[in-house]
Amino acid sequence: MDTYEIIVVGGGHAGCEASLAAARKNHKTLLITGNIKNIADMPCNPSIGGPAKGIVVREIDALGGEMAKNTDKGAIQIKMLNTKKGPAVQALRAQADKITYPQEMYKTLKNQNNLTILEAMVEDLLVENNKIKGVVLEDGTTILASSVILTTGTYLKADILVGDQRKRSGPHNEKPSNFLSDRLKALGFTIKRLKTGTPPRLDKNTIDFSKTILEEGDKTPYSFSYENEAIYDVEKQVPCHLIYTNQKTHEIIKEHLNESSMYGGYVEGVGPRYCPSIEDKIVRFSDKERHQLFLEPESRYYDDIYLQGFSTSMPHYVQEQMVHSLDGLEHVKILKYAYAIEYDAIDSKQLKQSLETKLIEGLYTAGQINGTSGYEEAACQGLIAGINASLKLEGKQPLILKRNEAYIGVLIDDLVTKGVIDPYRLLTSRAEYRLLLRNDNADIRLTKYGYDIGLISEERYTKFNKKINQIKKLTEELQTNKITPKIEVNQYLESIDSTPLKDGITLHDLLKRPEITFAHIKHFYPNNYSKEVYEQVEINIKYEGYIAKANKEAEKMLALENIKIPEDINYDAIKNLASEALQKLKEIRPTTISQASRISGVNPADISILIVYLKKEKYYE
C-alpha cells in the first residue's frame, strides 16, 4: 500500500499551490487529479488578478507560492488598475493564456522533487478516531497519508445546467465526484449547494471588431512576481474589446426568461451576487438601457473569445439569438455555450484559521469547496493549507495571517468567522486596513514569513533585506537633511508651483507636499536608489497620517488578538453570556478575543464576560 505524508485531492489552482508548498517543504506529497490535462485549468475567465485579487497574487509570491511566477510566464496582456487612485487600491491584472498557464504549471509540478501526480478519482476518506488516515480511490485502492488536503473545486456532485436540462458533470464534460460529499456529510460536515456560471465562447474570426471599442494593455511592462523582471514586449500584447447589450438583447432575454435554469426554477444552489447572469442583471436592474460586455482572448494559440458579462443558463437556441443581437456579433459562431454549474461545498465555519477542519484532524480544505470563487482566492487557500499541513507534520504552529497583514488573512478570517452565503469573492471593501495591504508592499509584509517557513530562498531573502535597509536609509536621510529659504531654493519651488519656504524644512516634510516628488527632491539632494525604494518611501511619507491611523486601528485589533481562547473552552460554563452569543461562540469556536468580537451576534458585553472568564480561569494573564 502506498503511503505519503500529504495527499492533495484536486489539481486546480488551490491543489497546485498546496502540493507545491508541501513538496517544497520536503514532504512526500501526492497530487491526485481526475484528469492530468486539466491541471491548473482556467474553466472560466481568462484573467488573473484585478483589485484585491492582484494583491493576493503578490502575497502568494511573497510567501513562496507559484501563481505570480506562472502568470508572468504566459500573460498576453497586463494592466495596472486604478492608477488614477491611491497606492492602496492599485492592482495588477493579466489576461493569462489558457494554454500557456496550465502547461507551465504542469511543468513546474512535474519537475518538483517529492511530488507525485496521479490521475484518479477520490471517492472516500479513511478516518480513524476523527483523524485522517488516507483516501480511497474510485476503484477501491487505498492510499495512506498523515494529511489530506481537499481542493475539489466545483466537482462535488457537479451539475451542469442549461435551460431545463440538468446533467451530472464537471466543467468541460469532466467526470464529477459523486460520493465524496456524501462521505463528508456522514463525517459531520454541513453541505451547501452553490452555483456559478460561465459565458459563451465565440470564434474570433467571425466577430466584426469594427463595431467594438478597443481596450489595450498598459504600455509599461509589469511582473507579478518579485523575483521576475518585467521584460515582455508591450507592443505584442493582445487587446480586449468592449461592446454593450441593447434593447433587442433585453427583449429576447425577457421573452425567454422562464426557459433559463435560474428563472425556470431548476436551480437549487445559491449564486454569487457579484457575478450575476445576464438575465439576473436585466431583471434586477430593469431600468438600465445597456450592460457592458468585454471580448477577452483566451489564448494566443486558439480562437476562443470569452464574452465577459454574459454568463447565462438559457437553452442553446436562445443563446444564439441573444449573442447575435449584439453589435459586432451578428454573424458570430458560438464555440462553447454558456452554462450554470451547481456543486457541493462545506460550511467554512467548520474550519480552523489554519484551514484544517475542526471535525477531522489532519484534513484540510481549500478553494471552492470552502465556498469561495476565483482562481486567486483558491490559490492562496491552497498555499496556506499546504503550508499548514506541512507545519503540523513538523510539529510547528500554523501560519495564520492577520487582517492587517494580508488579504489572505482577511479572506480566511471571513470564511471561518462569518461563513458564506453566496460564493465569496475578495473585494478591497472587505479589508478594513486596506491602506496597509497594498500591491506595492506585499513583499514587505510577508517575505519574512515565506523565508521562515522555508519557501523563500536565501538569495531572495538577502535581496529583500537589502531593499528594507535602503528604505530605512533613505527615510533617515530625508529626515536629517534640511533645506533653508535661500533665494535659489524658493525660486526653484516657485518654478514648480510649490509655496516658497519661510523657515527651514526637512526633505521629509517637503516630500509631504502633494506636488513634490522624488524628481524634485533630487534637485536638492542628489541620490540614487531603486524605483521600488523610492516608491515605498514616498508612499510612507505622503500618506503618513492615514497610515498611522490605520496602524493605530490595527493595534487595537491586535491587542485583542493576543488574548487567546483555549480550544477546549466550555462556553456553557460561562455565566451570563447572551443566548445568541453562546450559540454562535459554540458554533464558531474563535481562537482569539479579536475573532470572537467579529462574530455577528456577539456583543461587547459578551466579550467583557468572556475576558473576565478567561482571566478567572487563568487562561490569560
Add this chain to the structure above:
Amino acid sequence: MNDTIAAISTALGIGAISIIRTSGKEAIEIVNKIFKGKDLTKVDSHTIHYGFIIDKDEIIDEVLVSVMKAPKTFTVEDVVEINCHGGIATTNKVLELLLRNGCRMAEPGEFTKRAFLNGRINLMEAESVMDLINGKTDKARKLAINGLRGLTSNLISNLRKEILELIASIEVNIDYPEYKDIEEKTLEDVKTSMDSIQEKLTKIVKDSENGKLIKEGIKTVILGKPNVGKSSILNRLLDEEKAIVTDIEGTTRDIVEGQININGILLDIIDTAGIRKTKDIIEQKGVEKSLELIDQANLIIMVLNNNEKLTLEDKELLEKTKNKKRILVVNKQDLETKIDLDKELEQESIKIDTIHQEGILPLINKIKELFNMEELENSDLNYISNARQISLLKQALEIIPSIYQGLKDHLPIDMIEIDIKEIYNLLGEVNGESYSDEIIDQLFSQFCLGK
C-alpha cells in the same frame, strides 16, 4: 484595556455634586487638556487641585480634581476624578469633553472589571461584576436606543444612507475599475456631497446639544381604548391643550408628545391612538405604533373605563403590559361602576375622574413613588448615552476639515474615502445600526456588476 475610560460615577440628581471618573494610561493627560489650573501632569499622586474645566476658552464648571497615579488606585491604573458643582447639564458637558478628547465611555461595571483584571479585587467580587455587566448593559443598550428614537434617529439614518451611497459610488470604481456605466466620482463630486453632509451633520449636532431632539426623560405611554379619557389625563398632566379631547372614538391619531417634570423626574409623555381593532388605515398605523411603543416604554399608564366591562382588547393589553412598569387608572368614576377587574388589579388601580379633575394627584404620587428611586438610575443611563452620542457626533464633525484639506491637496479619492468611512462608522455607533458587510451589500444592490 489600553484605552482610557470615563463615566459619571455618582447618581445624577439636580443640584447634587457629581463625580466623573476616568481611568487609564492617558487619564491625566486627557483631563489636563480640559483643565485650567495647575499642570496636572506634574502634580504628585493622590493630590486634589482646584481649577476650572474649559472648552477652548469657555469655562464650563468650577471643579476639584483628584489625581491618583497607578498602581495605588481602584483600577491599578492612573485615575483622575473630577468633582463638578453644576447640575446634570454641566456634568454631561464635562463628560462629553472627556470623550471628545480621547476617553471612551466606560461600559457599565468597567471600572470594577479593570480592578479585577488588574488583580485589585477577588474572585467573589468578580462574579458579581459579571452579573452587573450583563444586567446593566442590556438596560443601557435598550435605553441608548430608546433615547434616540424618532426624529434624530431618522435624521442620522438618512444621513448615513447618503454617506453610504457616496462611499459605494467611490468603491464601485475601485473594485470594478472598468465598470464604465456610471461616471467615476471626481473630487468635485465628493466636495458637493460633503457640503451637504457637513450642513446636515452640523445641524444634528446643534439640535442635539440644545436638547431639542434627543429626549432625555422616562418614556411614558398612555394606553387604553378610544374615548376612555387618555387625552384628558395627558392634558391634566401636561397642563396644556396639546391633544384634541373629544367624544368621538379614535380622533387622537397622532402620537402626541409632551414633557412633564415631577420632582425632578422628567417624563416624556406619549398619548396614543386608541388601541382597538380598526380598518381605518390612518388609525391602524397609530395602533401599530402604540403596540410598538409598549416595548420601548419605561412606564405604561393604562386607562380603563369604570362604566364598562373589560373587553377582549382590554384584557389583551393588560396581558401585553403585565411585565412592564405599569399604573392602572380607572377613569369615569362619576359614572356607574360596571368594570370587572380581578381583586389584585383592582387594588393596584387608581381611580380618577378627569371630567371633574379628581384623582390626578394620586396618579402623580404613584409616578413619584415608582420612579423617584429606581428609575432615576435609568434616566442617568439615558443622559449618559446622550452624552456619548453627542460626543460621537462631534467626533464625526471634527473629521470633516481633513476631508476638505484632502480635496484641496488633490489626494487620491480612496484616501479621502478613509475619512468619509470613519464618519459613517461613527454615525453607525450613534444609533447602533452598523453591521459588517453594509458597504458590500450596498455595492451589489446599487450597481449592476459581474463578469
